[in-house]
Amino acid sequence: MTEANRQTLIASVPDSFDTGPDWLRTLRARAAKTLRQQGLPSKRTEAWRFTPVRSLVNSEFAQNDGEGPSLVSAVPAGVTVRGLTEVLQSQPELLRGRLDFGGAPTHFAALNTAMFRDGLWIDVPAGTIVEAPIEISHVGPSSSEPRVAYPRVLVTAGEGAELTLIETYAGGRAGQLSNSVVEAELGRNAKMSHVRVHESAGLQIGRVDVRQDADSAYRSTVVTLGGALLRFDVRCLLQGKGAECQLDGAYLTDGDDHVDHHTLVEHEAPECRSAQTYRGIVSGKSTAVFDGIVIVHRDAQKTEAHQENRNLLLSDTATIHTKPHLEIDADDVICSHGATVGALDQDQLFYLRARGVPEDFALAMLTYAFVESIVDRVSHEPTRSRMREALLSRIPYGDEIREVT
Amino acid sequence: MLKIQDLHVEVDGKPILKGINLDIEAGQVHAIMGPNGSGKSTLAYVLAGREGYEVTKGSVLYKGQDLMDMTPELRAAEGVFLGFQYPVAIPGVSNIYFLKAALNALRKHRGEEPLDAIDFMKLSKKKAALVQLPDELTKRSVNDGFSGGEKKRNEIYQMAMLEPSLAVLDETDSGLDIDALKVVAQGVNGLRGPDRAMLVITHYQRLLDYIVPDVVHVLINGQIVRTGDKNLAKRLEKEGYSEVRDAAQL
Numbered sequence: 001m002t003e004a005n006r007q008t009l010i011a012s013v014p015d016s017f018d019t020g021p022d023w024l025r026t027l028r029a030r031a032a033k034t035l036r037q038q039g040l041p042s043k044r045t046e047a048w049r050f051t052p053v054r055s056l057v058n059s060e061f062a063q064n065d066g067e068g069p070s071l072v073s074a075v076p077a078g079v080t081v082r083g084l085t086e087v088l089q090s091q092p093e094l095l096r097g098r099l100d101f102g103g104a105p106t107h108f109a110a111l112n113t114a115m116f117r118d119g120l121w122i123d124v125p126a127g128t129i130v131e132a133p134i135e136i137s138h139v140g141p142s143s144s145e146p147r148v149a150y151p152r153v154l155v156t157a158g159e160g161a162e163l164t165l166i167e168t169y170a171g172g173r174a175g176q177l178s179n180s181v182v183e184a185e186l187g188r189n190a191k192m193s194h195v196r197v198h199e200s201a202g203l204q205i206g207r208v209d210v211r212q213d214a215d216s217a218y219r220s221t222v223v224t225l226g227g228a229l230l231r232f233d234v235r236c237l238l239q240g241k242g243a244e245c246q247l248d249g250a251y252l253t254d255g256d257d258h259v260d261h262h263t264l265v266e267h268e269a270p271e272c273r274s275a276q277t278y279r280g281i282v283s284g285k286s287t288a289v290f291d292g293i294v295i296v297h298r299d300a301q302k303t304e305a306h307q308e309n310r311n312l313l314l315s316d317t318a319t320i321h322t323k324p325h326l327e328i329d330a331d332d333v334i335c336s337h338g339a340t341v342g343a344l345d346q347d348q349l350f351y352l353r354a355r356g357v358p359e360d361f362a363l364a365m366l367t368y369a370f371v372e373s374i375v376d377r378v379s380h381e382p383t384r385s386r387m388r389e390a391l392l393s394r395i396p397y398g399d400e401i402r403e404v405t
Numbered sequence: 406m407l408k409i410q411d412l413h414v415e416v417d418g419k420p421i422l423k424g425i426n427l428d429i430e431a432g433q434v435h436a437i438m439g440p441n442g443s444g445k446s447t448l449a450y451v452l453a454g455r456e457g458y459e460v461t462k463g464s465v466l467y468k469g470q471d472l473m474d475m476t477p478e479l480r481a482a483e484g485v486f487l488g489f490q491y492p493v494a495i496p497g498v499s500n501i502y503f504l505k506a507a508l509n510a511l512r513k514h515r516g517e518e519p520l521d522a523i524d525f526m527k528l529s530k531k532k533a534a535l536v537q538l539p540d541e542l543t544k545r546s547v548n549d550g551f552s553g554g555e556k557k558r559n560e561i562y563q564m565a566m567l568e569p570s571l572a573v574l575d576e577t578d579s580g581l582d583i584d585a586l587k588v589v590a591q592g593v594n595g596l597r598g599p600d601r602a603m604l605v606i607t608h609y610q611r612l613l614d615y616i617v618p619d620v621v622h623v624l625i626n627g628q629i630v631r632t633g634d635k636n637l638a639k640r641l642e643k644e645g646y647s648e649v650r651d652a653a654q655l
Binding site: 345346347348350351352353354355356357358359361362365366368369370372373376400404405 | 476486493498499503505508510546547
């Protein structure tokens with residue numbers, strides 16, 4: 001018996017699929033086969049070394065009905081938002097080649113491909129510039145039974161299109177699992193700002209795959225407010241010359257939280273730029289992981305790639321694993337990466353106290369400033385203040401800090 | 406106001422202050438002059454309550470209370486202010502907002518209502534004008550990207566906002582050109598008053614041309630070796646510290 005066969009979570013994955021268009025049945029069968037051969041990851045899988053998924057993959061979950069993400073904002077003019085199931089029934093050709101564009105998925109992404117029932121397709125046609133954000137919400141299963149949901153979102157932005165997508169991952173009881181896949185395809189010169197706020201008591205595993213054509217720009221800002229087990233992977237494929245991506249993240253962990261952020265930026269074309277800035281505040285007995293990879297392919301000359309992960313470790317019992325790394329096959333590149341783990345600056349703390357700010361309040365101010373700098377980069381003001389609120393709700397003296405800011 | 410008696414302070418087990426005696430009355434401005442390494446900044450930090458400075462002997466009474474027993478924030482609430490020699494930059498913490506938190510903490514300690522946003526902004530505008538600190542700088546992150554002169558003006562602006570009873574100004578003149586020095590000194594002089602005492606620490610006599618002290622002390626090697634009036638500073642400028650050092654047989 002192989003290890004894969006012992007994993008309860010994939011036991012319900014069928015061998016063959018009999019609904020949906022041919023191409024989708026093929027994708028699903030391929031994903032199912034991969035899962036049966038490789039199984040879900042374990043501690044021995046390098047990219048999952050620090051993510052404690054053992055008990056998760058060996059637990060039984062019933063698949064949740066009504067698992068799809070829901071649209072919570074108005075649909076801006078010119079944009080189409082449709083249910084994936086509906087499109088797959090009525091116009092499946094529109095989606096051919098667009099799901100799993102990043103290649104054959106493995107692990108949890110493969111599980112989503114094999115099992116997802118519904119999701120959303122957001123299409124912003126060429127030349128459509130949308131200022132108001134499109135907002136979708138993922139509310140995890142709330143059943144008292146262990147349930148799993150497989151949310152799926154596809155974003156297509158045509159040439160010169162611009163959009164802001166806000167996703168909130170909330171709710172979800174302890175022990176409930178959400179395993180999501182979001183894919184975005186940016187045409188030439190398209191711009192997407194992607195904001196995600198993760199706040200859930202449940203278990204969450206999520207992947208974002210972005211494919212970028214020439215001169216497109218993808219900007220991701222993630223705020224993660226703790227959780228029993230949260231694991232997020234973002235992958236950007238810079239396939240067209242001059243494309244750029246900026247991946248920013250702020251995470252706050254406490255108690256027994258485990259929060260895991262992985263990024264992978266592939267510079268496939270020349271003259272692309274990528275920048276990553278992740279900042280975390282790690283307290284209690286929690287664990288935070290940052291694993292960032294930048295791969296510069298041989299033809300990707302004049303690449304500029306930067307990676308930075310900074311952490312504030314606020315307790316002796318918390319753990320941080322940080323691993324930014326670069327793999328460079330081109331020779332004309334500018335790349336940098338760095339990681340820090342430290343405590344709050346004592347000179348700054350003394351300065352605030354010497355002016356009369358009580359110690360705990362001063363600590364909270366400095367802590368907030370450390371992560372707020374990430375949120376500060378979100379250009380849409382209402383979104384920015386919502387993200388600030390999310391941070392303030394988790395920081396001691398949040399009300400007092402709001403009062404003075 | 407401030408009574409320091411036989412104060413001995415060690416840093417990392419090394420004696421820095423070796424028996425300081427100082428008595429500052431309300432309304433007075435005292436200057437402490439001394440060469441590098443004489444213990445001037447140590448004295449400033451000890452009064453403000455920075456960690457890492459161990460008082461091994463002596464006492465510091467402020468308004469009759471034991472100052473050394475208080476946390477830095479309690480000292481501030483009781484009216485002690487330290488103008489830093491090297492004000493630290495705090496990216497992400499806005500100057501004005503942190504100051505509002507500080508001022509309202511002080512008011513709370515005195516049993517006063519917090520200032521609302523409008524009154525606070527009015528007060529801030531008035532005080533910033535005292536040291537010609539542009540409005541825009543009051544809103545930026547604390548000292549972040551400020552020039553040397555801007556940092557020092559920011560210190561005096563904060564002092565004007567907090568209206569302390571005892572202001573300790575640690576080398577407020579360092580890094581200032583003559584025009585900036587005049588502005589800062591003017592700001593400080595504007596805050597002199599019968600209920601307020603100041604301790605002005607400086608290496609050079611130049612500052613004391615603009616902030617004229619009532620009493621001048623010379624600190625060398627952790628001890629006050631000479632005390633006099635403003636003319637002592639002028640003499641020091643001419644003769645240098647070596648003269649005093651020799652006379653004190655140090």
